[in-house]
Amino acid sequence: MTDALKIGIAGLGTVGSALFRAITTRHNMLADICGREIVITAVSARSRNRDRGFSLDGVNWYDDPVAMAREADIDVFVELMGGEGDPALAAATAALAAGRHVVTANKAMLARHGVELAKLAESNGVLLNFEAAVAGGIPVIKAMRESLTGNSVQRIYGILNGTCNYILTRMQRDNLGFAECLAEAQRLGYAEADPAFDIEGNDTAHKLSILTSLAFGTQIAADEVYVEGITNISIDDIHAADELGYRIKLLGVALKTGTGIEQRVHPTMVPKGSMIAQVEGVTNAVTIEADILGELMLSGPGAGGDATASAVLGDVADIAKSRPGHQHAPALGRPAAKLEPYQRAQIQSHEGGYFISLKVDDRAGVFASIATKMADNGISLESIVQRARPGGAADGPQTVILVTHATTESKVRSAVGAIKGEGYLSGEPQVIRIERTREG
Amino acid sequence: MTDALKIGIAGLGTVGSALFRAITTRHNMLADICGREIVITAVSARSRNRDRGFSLDGVNWYDDPVAMAREADIDVFVELMGGEGDPALAAATAALAAGRHVVTANKAMLARHGVELAKLAESNGVLLNFEAAVAGGIPVIKAMRESLTGNSVQRIYGILNGTCNYILTRMQRDNLGFAECLAEAQRLGYAEADPAFDIEGNDTAHKLSILTSLAFGTQIAADEVYVEGITNISIDDIHAADELGYRIKLLGVALKTGTGIEQRVHPTMVPKGSMIAQVEGVTNAVTIEADILGELMLSGPGAGGDATASAVLGDVADIAKSRPGHQHAPALGRPAAKLEPYQRAQIQSHEGGYFISLKVDDRAGVFASIATKMADNGISLESIVQRARPGGAADGPQTVILVTHATTESKVRSAVGAIKGEGYLSGEPQVIRIERTREG
Known part of the structure; x- marks a missing residue:
């Protein structure tokens, strides 16, 4: 059997504790499946003495997660502290630079620094896995x-x-x-x-x-x-x-x-x-x-200590199953150098249907005005509904709801702006985009 | 860049043709992602000259898929012929024995011979991937x-x-x-x-x-x-x-x-x-x-040429991303030697709710008899519905539908058997198990 895979966990909150328990209680099962043992050799957390329901005996304790990432006797650094900046970022960076694989659940850090971390992982020939960062336990x-x-x-x-x-x-x-x-x-x-x-x-x-x-x-x-x-x-x-x-x-x-x-x-x-x-x-x-x-x-x-720990454990097991020095799995699906610049499509050019809810004063011609403003902007309506006043009241504002056929954000904004200019709305219009989905 | 991954495809039906097109038309994209080229070097199919909409020029043709599996210059043998026995089984066996990875969509072959194929893959240090064999494109x-x-x-x-x-x-x-x-x-x-x-x-x-x-x-x-x-x-x-x-x-x-x-x-x-x-x-x-x-x-x-080809391509890409000789991914999730014998729980001891539909002659006491037989077998009912005769007819058999609380298959069979013995049923009873699911 190959040498044990040594892991260090930084952060022993809900997810970190669930992971610690899973790895220690399922040691033999994991060894059978992965063809090698997975052993927690180091941990770092805010409080050493908090009662987490398990013992840290025999595990090296680090007050400083960055020191653990750099110096501990580990193959994998598991980052479960959260937060887009330090110490999570400094620790993940130190671990990758020191040639350790990194597993993280930290979506904020990846959203900000994912590409540079991916590059660092590649140049050091190690893996950066982050299944738990998006949608918790779902293997997306x-x-x-x-x-x-x-x-x-x-x-x-x-x-x-x-x-x-x-x-x-x-x-x-x-x-x-x-x-x-x-x-x-x-x-x-x-x-x-x-x-x-x-x-x-x-x-x-x-x-x-x-x-x-x-x-x-x-x-x-x-x-x-x-x-x-x-x-x-x-x-x-x-x-x-x-x-x-x-x-x-x-x-x-x-x-x-x-x-x-x-x-x-x-x-x-x-x-x-x-x-x-x-x-x-x-x-x-x-x-x-x-x-x-x-x-x-x-x-x-999508969340919860156990579900998230399951995703982290899957990432750790993937590393345990591979053999050191022979991975080729770019963190972001392709080598970081091959990632294209992101070209933003502006929201104004978004195309789709819209739900528009307007609270209107009950004046003659309001309906006609709304319909005209929509038509002026080239928006065709799928439905238009006037709702009864709450409690059957005889006056006060009424709600008019429009559902449009596919149109653009800029047309909708222009039409709603024109309607607001007419002075018969009470309150802000509510505009909600409709997403095309497959029918169940 | 690592040497190209050479693959041979046996079977050029709907799935094989979709795979051939995907690999050839996306050659550069795949090379970027996998860090090496994926090249089809050999194919085998029933008819060499059938018009599939793409050219086989430059690809070695084999009439015999087993010969291709054994002799062709390939790293991966992709088995898309189907059928639980030969030639699929002989070819997959020959490929694994010759140290080639095998990717297959063949559920019948795996259902019968999966464990022995997994053992052979392990002992030869190669991968046996079969994402497409279950639920088509779904990565289950x-x-x-x-x-x-x-x-x-x-x-x-x-x-x-x-x-x-x-x-x-x-x-x-x-x-x-x-x-x-x-x-x-x-x-x-x-x-x-x-x-x-x-x-x-x-x-x-x-x-x-x-x-x-x-x-x-x-x-x-x-x-x-x-x-x-x-x-x-x-x-x-x-x-x-x-x-x-x-x-x-x-x-x-x-x-x-x-x-x-x-x-x-x-x-x-x-x-x-x-x-x-x-x-x-x-x-x-x-x-x-x-x-x-x-x-x-x-x-x-769950089916279709393209969706299935997508799953096969994912399996091939996994091999392309790993480095030869360094994989440890047992085909059935753990080493074949660690698989436990299957211990069958008999259907008679199945526990759950049941839907039971009975066509009964409209005689006095039938309802009471049905309810008694259920009670005699310790089955409690969630609902019992007597449906009107089709078209409002005044006589003829009526349908009685029972929904039980959780019970066992053996009790249901015993109760239904007793009801059949009473002689007032017309036609066979319909018994459908209810599965507990999470509510949407």
């Missing part, structure tokens, strides 16, 4: 990087943030407001005390930027993602969507257009009967449309 | 073999035959009979001229037996699968399922029980709201329940 990185080799991807989209999907699902299922569902998600541990990063779409944008690179062979461009969060989705929007046959999901979408690559994160209308509409609660899902394979969908747990 | 083999390393699988189930799913979907959606839908599937090329292998469940059983081995680390036991096909599913069954909130799918299911491993292929009731119920037409889907990861679902095209 492996599918993109390995299974789809040779395919050209046309579009990739998914539900990449469990917090947002939990909130939207709960609102829809139980007729609750956004704030109430967010508070509940926080109580259940599905949302952070400061939830902004999740609910404003930035977490999804980080993950999407990594998928975009793998899908299209381009450099990671996390700052070039168009991002809208779910904070202004109301229960009224969800009801209106339901009546029209849609569910609202926070999707990350990347696709090739005539002018470049669109990367968008925003609340999205998807048909109720589509597979992606069935993905509820904290579950994640990714759909990939590729020219040889066709359409592939993966769904599963 | 890679997910099981690599991503889930370290997990214990509790259950795996899926829609593994596109022909059956097409027929059941069409019956349900368009209110058509089985024979009509089968004829249509044949017209559309979704079903073979002799469809028995598909519709009687044997194709699903082959694929399931391979998944079972990967899931539970056991030897492949294709003859130990309990199999029922879809030929006796009527439109009445589909209507009744719909009324009760179910869809009927042909599932392959493998799970661990107290007495061993159940492998079953049969028409199955799944709740309408479940993800698997949304999988329609020729699409396949697999759900894996694993102890660390949780529940993972993959869905996509």
